Amino acid sequence: MSSRYPIFDRSRLRMRPLAERHHDMSVADLLALEAAEPSFEHPQLGVVAARLIEARRRGAARIMMLGAHVLKVGVSRQLVDLLQGGWLTHLAFNGAGAIHDYELARIGASTESVPRYIRSGEFGLWQETGGLNEWIREAAELDLGLGENVGRRIAESDFPHRDISVFAAAYRAGVPASVHVGVGYDIIHQHPNCDGAALGKSSYRDFLVFTRAVEHLEGGVLLCFGSAIMGPEVYLKSLSMARNVAHQEGREIRHFLTAVFDLVPIGGDYHHELPKTDPGYYFRPHKTILVRTVADGGESLYFCGDHRATLPALRRLILEEASK
């Protein structure tokens, strides 16, 4: 049966080389491990560090979910260091996270000017970034997750900045880095070589890998940095699946800590949902991660601040606590 609706013909697109793009950030903007980090003090940040250390001792899950903006503020080195130190058991990104990590590793720069390139219809249409689509097709052919194959390929590449790739570091450490794609959300979906079936197959595998990680969340920690939609939505579905099986087997997944790191101020006691009449009700990290999923025995904490300050501050506290 054929569809009644016509589709856009991608063969008409004109792509440009990535070398011609103006970038808004580069590896020069990455925060060095030894650098004086932006100030962030919070009396409960030490609780997160202590729980991560305790969870590692128990062998429980230490999951970090991230929005791509976290990579754009230059904390890749801190993430690589946390992975190398064995502090995380799972990383979860949206599709843009893989793109920024790939571009930083390949050319040492990322983040184009949307206002500049949307005018001319050039936004997102950069040849080399489309190479990710070939790796995604390969991931589907090999029955690998999208994030797994991106990490494997960058780790095995001769990219000049592969040392600061979070995906490559995760792959080398044996830590799953899953990519949770929304079709049409990412610039590589614009490209003529994008294979929607491969995208779906490989990202869906990542969803099941993530859900497997959530099965080990009892006694563990789930962190969400700057992901307003993907993080809470993927975590919510995965937790329900994991609890469904746990209940059948007489196990529980309810004693764990969640922590949200974001830029949005939350008024009042964030351990309670806001009413539906308040626009803040629709900020999913609040109601899903900080309230609903920890309502039966879990704990939650919220940290409002720039990721360039909060993430390095958490890393520093982990290392300080662990060395005591």
Add this chain to the structure above:
Amino acid sequence: MKLADLVRTVADGGESLYFCGDHRATLPALRRLILEEAGK
């Protein structure tokens, strides 16, 4: 929606408007106005 997208995509000649309200109120109000205008 990113509020920045209300700006960037119309920066070269387009126009944009923002309506803050409950969808149960805004969408029916828009429908009513469309029908009223079209019926003139």
